Amino acid sequence: MKIALCQIDPIIGNLEYNKQKILDGYKKAIEAKADLAIFPELSLVGYPPLDLVEKSEFRKAVNNAAHEIANQTNSVGLIFGAITEDFDNVGTDIHNSAILCFDGEIQFVQHKTLIPNYDVFDEMRYFDSAESVSIFEFKGEKLGISICEDIWNDADYWYRRRYHKDPIQELLKQKTSVLINISASPYSYGKRAARKEMLSTLTKKDKIPLAYVCCVGAQTDLIFDGASMCYDGNGNLVKVGKSFEEDIFVFDTKENYKAIEKCEESFEQEVLNSLVFGLKEYCTKLGFKKVLVGLSGGMDSALVTYIAVQALGSENVHVILMPSKYSSEGSVNDSEVLIKNLGINSDNVSIQPVVDATLNQIKSILKTEVKSLTEENLQARIRGLYLMTYSNNNGQLLLTTGNKSEMAVGYCTLYGDMCGGLAVIADVYKTDVYRIANHINRDGEIIPKTIIDKAPSAELKPNQTDQDTLPPYELLDKILRMYLEENKEFNEINDVIDNQDLVKRVLRMVDMNEFKRNQAAPALRVSSKAFGYGRRYPIVQGWRK
Amino acid sequence: MKIALCQIDPIIGNLEYNKQKILDGYKKAIEAKADLAIFPELSLVGYPPLDLVEKSEFRKAVNNAAHEIANQTNSVGLIFGAITEDFDNVGTDIHNSAILCFDGEIQFVQHKTLIPNYDVFDEMRYFDSAESVSIFEFKGEKLGISICEDIWNDADYWYRRRYHKDPIQELLKQKTSVLINISASPYSYGKRAARKEMLSTLTKKDKIPLAYVCCVGAQTDLIFDGASMCYDGNGNLVKVGKSFEEDIFVFDTKENYKAIEKCEESFEQEVLNSLVFGLKEYCTKLGFKKVLVGLSGGMDSALVTYIAVQALGSENVHVILMPSKYSSEGSVNDSEVLIKNLGINSDNVSIQPVVDATLNQIKSILKTEVKSLTEENLQARIRGLYLMTYSNNNGQLLLTTGNKSEMAVGYCTLYGDMCGGLAVIADVYKTDVYRIANHINRDGEIIPKTIIDKAPSAELKPNQTDQDTLPPYELLDKILRMYLEENKEFNEINDVIDNQDLVKRVLRMVDMNEFKRNQAAPALRVSSKAFGYGRRYPIVQGWRK
16 A cells, blocks of 8 residues: 655644645645555644634534545545544543545544643543544555554553553454554654654564654644654664655555664754754744844854754844943854854844943832842843844844753743743753754854853853852753653752752752743753643642752 | 541642641541541642652652651541552552541542543643542441542533543442542632532432532632532531631531521622732742732732732832833822822832933834834833842732733733732733722722723823723623633624624734733632633644634
């Protein structure tokens, strides 16, 4: 069977746009002589649709669009993802479904059985689980159709399983000859290797070909990397879709392909690609052509500016330098070199007159001396004020530049450097920011080496460096990785770090700054545990008080 | 059987504090000659603990604390809520459980069967469902113990049911003689009447007494109102715990009590009580003694200031007036009357010098004229800057004053009037803000009538009123209520409003401003659908484009 994997980029809720994408893909699949065209999970709706699912008018519109798609099919099969309803008055009555149509009609619907509800997934909020799964005979093959999570619960592969049921084994018991899985699998570094290993184990064990189609695109903070995969009946990965772009390609289940060994790039290149793609998608889908960055002379804003140039072109990136009396000469010079290297436009305007005017006004009502921290925050906020004013007037999207280490410990100013519509590198640790910067410079200096080499500083008071307040980033990031990604706790972390005071202090900083992150811009997710939607901590709590 | 309902206010994650609360309550129950003391759902942990549940060290600490509590029991029974583990390696392996102990040991554990996963509830993220329920015989009674949601799925009461199972009916089949439900039921206006009606129907039908114990307190944005309830075997509500405060009281299942008809107050008084309580709790649990409000002379900041005074006392509320050249003389005078009426301290400082200094600096880099909206936002942001500077230096918590109507349509400035740690009235529609203000003045003017009577205005440009941009609030709120609380969509709303352009415009404003609300301070929840945790909308989406 020739299966066209149609790796498309839907817009959440834009049914007309998504419908057209599916019909266009279907046409291309027909031209490529495919027997069947398959599209990702919820491809008609966009993933994740969140509470849009709860609107009955929306569901009705999805149902209409699904039938309009089916109406346009000929004998070539078409599988796409959509929400459907069952009206049995128990549960949500809504399903996350794969719809198979041909000859002008919906011929078969398979609901999703395993409903993920962890990290960034909230699907039990919306979807009832399938009561059963069935194969569907089509053009001489017994299709076993499943949806994303359905394939992630193999009893042999996982030591711990999330679910009791295993819909894939159910389908195999029914003599499935070709497995099809339609997915929307959010990107994080390492995820692709995990997919490859898991799917390879499964198809090898069960001696069955698999077409696994993923969506591509970014939906606010979630990035979908595409890289749809096909396996032959020996557990070999034999076809891989493009990364971070749409793709349509045909997989012939009867053909002998060469096995593909590697489908990942280096950490630095892959994360860079994902951030460039995520930013581009956010701007495109919201209709922003231009972005704005406050350039401090430090590493983070330099990297964000580089990413913006890659995503939107140098003509669409504007930076503003906003020195104060604490800004070093080096910072301004380094920024100017970067501006030249990237070929972007810039402005330079001092915050000092406004800092002075504000202090002058505010001192009249403060009953106490102005504290150092107050003055530091004030400077950051006036920079935020400038940037937002510029952004409001000229219509660019302001990008925030904080990294994950800073966001974790709250080394950032609410309504100051946290101002902006998208946090580009807030899921990248500071040590990884350096790794990526060095990677960018691998064939010659783009980000000035002086920026990479100097001690990180907020430059909000004289001779300040980040390490006045924070432990060295290598150590900090080691603790943060264990605490955030590995979900370890104080004792487990201290077993490695062997410094009770430090570990306690770092965990406490992370916990205490939940209130700041709660008001942060959405952050492009590139790790298995990002701040934001997938990590839900109480602001008010007393654990480890 | 004499059951002591112990309506306590736990702190999320503070196991030592919560353990002590439970032991203190148990001691009081013994003094009151109770046979059994019951505490709310997850009373040892605090509700909702969110991702703290995912930490194995945390769960271990909970287990230790649970055994420490059990160790201290004598022959009087004690039921409290905690998380427990099953280690079967399928699912989360974690349960939301009721633990019954006496004679120094844990004697019985009942897991929760129905796991809510809608609106503000995310419990399927954390908890596996009980496989079965069992009664427990204790002092001659057959106790049927359930947890919160378990009692909310009666097949006769609900037209639509969320779950297939009904653990209460299972318990009744086992000849339960006394029903016990331990709950953490978040407050919203009307919820108490719903509880009363549902529980009354159930106990009447099943001819069984019920002790329903709720927690009290506020956990960031969620308010728990207490008001624990007891029903006799005829479906009469016979005992009600205090509202918005801790309470311990004894219910004798054999005694004849008089039925209680009413357990709600007027909308205005109850919402006011809940907001005062929510603010007080937020400050107490975070350790803030004092709060700060920017007083504009308008209705919203006046109400927030009044609420703050009720919550913390006039000596702990500081307000700042920050006039600009667009501020009316009336606004300043009205504010001064309010300040006098409430007996609070205030400062007055013009934003004009900083507005001028900023415009002066920023004009040098703007290539275009300064737009009116830019200048409006600028003013709001400089007020935010002043307030945050004052708050940083003096350690008060800054309160935001936006109402639900404004937050819905984005009639507010990000990093401006949206600055602050808690949004006190962001779940109260503007029309309800007026209702509450008039209620406050029922026995004499506290909030100046001039503030209530004048046309709402942001005073960010000459002669501005809210209705230059927005439809009249009566009409706007009507649309918003249908869209937000009733989950209606365009066609359904327009059937009532009969103004396509207006309805379309309002819904579009709500959808478009998701990015602003995404960065908003947590808002005390008093309605059945508040912005924030319980309402999850995509920022980037194309429905109704």
